[in-house]
Amino acid sequence: MRSSTASQGPTLSVSSNLANRRYVAAGDRAYDLGSEDGRFPAMGFHTRGEMGGIWTPPIKLLDGIWFGINGQWIGSATSFTSGFGYVQMALPSTNGVQVTRTDFAPDGRRAVEFGLTLTSSSPMPFTLNVDAHSELMSAYPWGFTTPNQTQFNLPDTAAFNGKQLVFQENGTPPVANALPHSWAAVVGATGLTPASGKTGSAFRGPQDPPVICPASGPDLFRCDDTGFGKGAGGELTYNLKLHAKTSMTVWFTVAGSDQGLSAAQAEYQAASANPASELQAKVAARLTLDSQTQVSLPADPALAAAVSWSKQNLADLTQQADNVNIRPTEEGTVYPPPAGFLPSIRFEGAGFPDYPWMFATDQEYTMFALLAAGQFATAEAGLRSLAAVSDIANNRSGKVVHETVTDGSVYFGLNDEPGDIDETAKFPNAVAMVWRWTGDSSFRDQMYDFTKRNMEYMVNTLAESDDVWPDGSGNVEATGLGEDKLDVAVYTIRGLLDLADMAASKGDAATEQFALSHAATMESQFQGAWWMPSIPQFADSLKDPANSQLLQRWWIGVTPMEAELYQNGVEQSGLALKADALQALALRETSCYSGTYGMYVEGGPGCDPGTFQGHIQQAYTLNTGVMAVGLGNYGLLGPTDQQRYTDDLAQLQLGSVAEQPGAMPEIGPSPDFPANVTLPFNERSSLNQAWGTYGVLWPVVHQQLGVGPQLGHGLLEVLPSVPPGQSTVSGSAIRIGTGTIDVTAMHSGNTWTTTVTSRLACTLHAGATLPAGSTVQSVTLNGAPVAYQVRDTNSGRQVLVSTACGSTAQVKIVAS
Structure with missing residues (x-):
């Protein structure tokens, strides 16, 4: 109970607009999401308002936890700090007690720890009140799927067992093919026995009575719970005494499990035994990660700092879920029986709060950042998990699934769905890059059959007789595009060359020849099919029947410059001819395509002779990263070129424009996307998205x-x-x-x-x-x-x- 909280390692702090900034404190088995004033507003859109709170994937445990002293709820934080593996809030003095709160999730534990460090100038007895409100709920279904969470979510129960609050949800949802479940959450304090405890339907601390967001229809800017909620509440009260000018840290543990109450209690006992020691171990582990890939950039210190925090972002989004039932949901329209089972999946999650599960796109782009950061195990585990889920969901066709929730539900990317086939083309490159950086031939061998089937699927299943380009949706999920997509074409060429490289290393001459032959055919036709010299840009897509070039200015127009090809043991930086690339990149640097915080997902008219009038001028950090890499591939590293885009990312990550200091957001403020802090909590983009780290770590380590x-x-x-x-x-x-x-x-x-x-x-x-x-x-x-x-x-x-x-x-x- 009497121990200090973490103070090691770099920190970043903010003190403005805390009530409208979200934060995450994450481990690989649990995380908590709230606002930086110390509250827990409802947030997120997959199940409206239910994506925040405290989670241990694949289930949510609590809507939030709140603290009071002598019957008065502790007020809103005055400053917020991000550390390596933890967050900390300075809270206002309450009834004569100075308070600091530290949140962290120990890795390997299905628990989140909350440490209250209490100080008084004079000795005083006091009561410490703790409210907790449960929402035991699965990561899937969502609010808009079939079935949805109004049908699937069961009521929670609450009990006080003399030491802890215990919340449970047991039963089988009244939905076809739903399985029985037993979920539990446990809340208590290390080394303390409460003087009393009570339960009921409320107990949300200062957020009672709650503002309820409706499950559908018009939304509210901020609310405390939602129409999906069926949770319960409880309160613990402790009688304590502070000595003068001596700090006391009281640790509260929220632990849980989707494997029943006894499993939840085991998680609680392990996590609550010595939280202070767990915190020191967590910080030490994060400092070890930081000690890898240490960079010094005297003329660009912001980028060097972004490298350091990007390594932490990657660790924050390293996630694991166990006992996973793979269930193909056809974009949320069906809920069939499980197609298979995996004991565990471990991967680089996409983003908090709405995408903390496994996406192929994010896994494949972020792989470059993981390798540059030296986080090899996460890169390998994610690709293994993605291949295993894909083989079950797609019956070993070779197609890579797009989106897998932590309960095993595959939302999109099945054989009968048109996309996102660029992810299938990118998978052999991801495997080959891991093999090149690690020298791990056993990993290459484990993934080799799947990578062969990836490219056989791209070439034999998807390429139509009218041309050599695979037909299907790529990363851009938009109407109006032609049958052939630019990113699919680029990454198919690259993937074939990567497969050929691995095949040659294994002495598989037939596969090597297959891959090289198809790559050569595609590469020889690429410029003629896709380059539009009068713009000058590459076409986003080709439309049947005559392969007409269409230009809507999507970010994928940079992929011919971003992709690196490996041929005959030599890396070729970029597929595009240099003369074409320099023109295309220069146009992308204009105000129609790029802004204050990066390159837009879809540029606008006015800077080229193209006739398309649409635009989505939103600066996604992935698009900005792809642009930074593309510029680097053509030797454009200076302040008006690559450095402009890497510094855009650093500004978003390190400054106060986005939400959590140190966290790379999904989208920066743009003409068509206002800052997250101005948007309703249920309508925001991710506060921390892994893919933006690609545009920080790869340009520095691989290119500079x-x-x-x-x-x-x-x-x-x-x-x-x-x-x-x-x-x-x-x-x-x-x-x-x-x-x-x-x-x-x-x-x-x-x-x-x-x-x-x-x-x-x-x-x-x-x-x-x-x-x-x-x-x-x-x-x-x-x-x-x-x-x-x-x-x-x-x-x-x-x-x-x-x-x-x-x-x-x-x-x-x-x-x-």
Whole structure:
């Protein structure tokens, strides 16, 4: 009970507009979502207002928890702080007691901990009141599906057992194919026995009497519960005493399980035994993650800070659910019996509060960030989980499912649905990239059959006889597009080349030839089919029957520049011809396509001769990240190019424009999307979305520091590109395989110096990426002249020497 809360590691704080800012404190088995003033407003839209509160996937436990002193509810927080693995709120003095609240979710526990640190200037006895209101509810169905939560959600019961509040929901929903369940939540304090406890229908602390949002129809800006709610409440009262000028921390645990009350009690006992120690372990684990991929960017400190917080975002969204029944729901229109069962899925969740489950798109884009951050286990686990669910839901067709909720319900991406087939095309690349960065051939082998079926599905099942492009929806889920989508075409070419690379490494000549042949055919026809020189942009889609080019200015127009291709053991940065790419990227930098916080999901008219008048000028962080990577692939790293977009992301993540400091949001304020803090709590985008970290970590580690492993072939390339106007960039403890590397890149005048210290066994290609057309005058390795290779790429002229990993190699290049 008497222990301090966390104070280690970096923090970010905010003190303005706290009542309208959401936050999350997350572990891999539980999380809590509230507002930064310490309250728990209803929030989210999948089941309106029910996506916040306290969760242990796949179920919600509580709407919220509230605290009072001597019968007076503690007021709204005056400041909010994000830390590594926890959040903290400074609360106002209440009846002479100073209060700080710390929330965190210990990893591996189905519980959230709330620590109240109490201080008084004089000794005083006091009562501590705790209200909790349950809402035991499954992550699926949602409010608008068939069935919906008004039909599926059962009433909760509440009891006081002398030490804890115990909430339960037991039974079988009156819905065809629903399974019986026994769900429970337990609330109590470590080392304390309450003087009293009571239960009833209320007990929402200062949020009683509640404002109720209707289940459908016109919404309210802020409410306390919803028409879906069937929870119960309770209150615990403790008699305590404070000593003068001495802090006391009282820890409250909210634990639960979808496996019955005894399982919930076991979770409670484990989590509540020593919360202070659990917090220190959590912070220590997060500091360990931060110690990987440490970067120094003297001329861009905001981006360096964003790298640090992006690693934390990835850890926050690492989620796990057990005992998963895979149920294909056909976009929420049916609720069939389970098609299969998995003991566990572990993955990188998409975003809080409405997307904390498994999306293929998010998993595949975020994989780049996970690799750059050294979080290899999460990358591998997510791809394994995605493949396992896809094979059950799609009967081993090779198609990747789009969206899987933590209870196993597959909302979209089945064989009979048109999209999102870009995710199937991207899967072999995700596997190949993990294999290249980790050298884990066993993972490649485990995923290999599925990646073969991915590309066979794309080529044999979806490509129509009229052309070589697979037909079906890509990432853009919009009407008016033609049958062939640009991102599908780009990622199919890339996926075929990645499959060929893995096939060659396994000696599977037939698959290698299949993949290379189809990739070559598509690549040879790509520019003619998709490039629109009069705009200049790539078409978003091609419309049958004549493959007419359509341009609606969707963000996918950047994918030909963003995709990296691996051919004959050499990375090719970008599919688009450089002359075309430079024109297309320059147009995307105009005000019709980009704004204060990034590139728009759909640009508007006025900056090109295109005739389409529609627009959705919303700066999604994924789109901005794709743009940042695309610019980097063509050597455009300066303040008006890549740095503009990476700094847009850093502003959103680190500043006070978005909601939680340190959290990468889904969308930045834009002409067609106001800031989240101005929107009703049930109508907002994600406060923390993993995919934006792609546009932070990948440009720094892979493009600026030039780290490009191909450990599946025993090769590591480090060919940095120091951004214009900067003199040095460096990174240390970058995980490669089972070892790490440190990289320092410097540029001064006509000299480029790269120093690599590597702690693994491989062949090292070290050097630098110079401006296109540079003339090399001399190259030395550790001070001695050395033979070198020159390789012209879309990103510039690469100059490299070959040596062995396992020591320090310094390459100095003088060029003009």
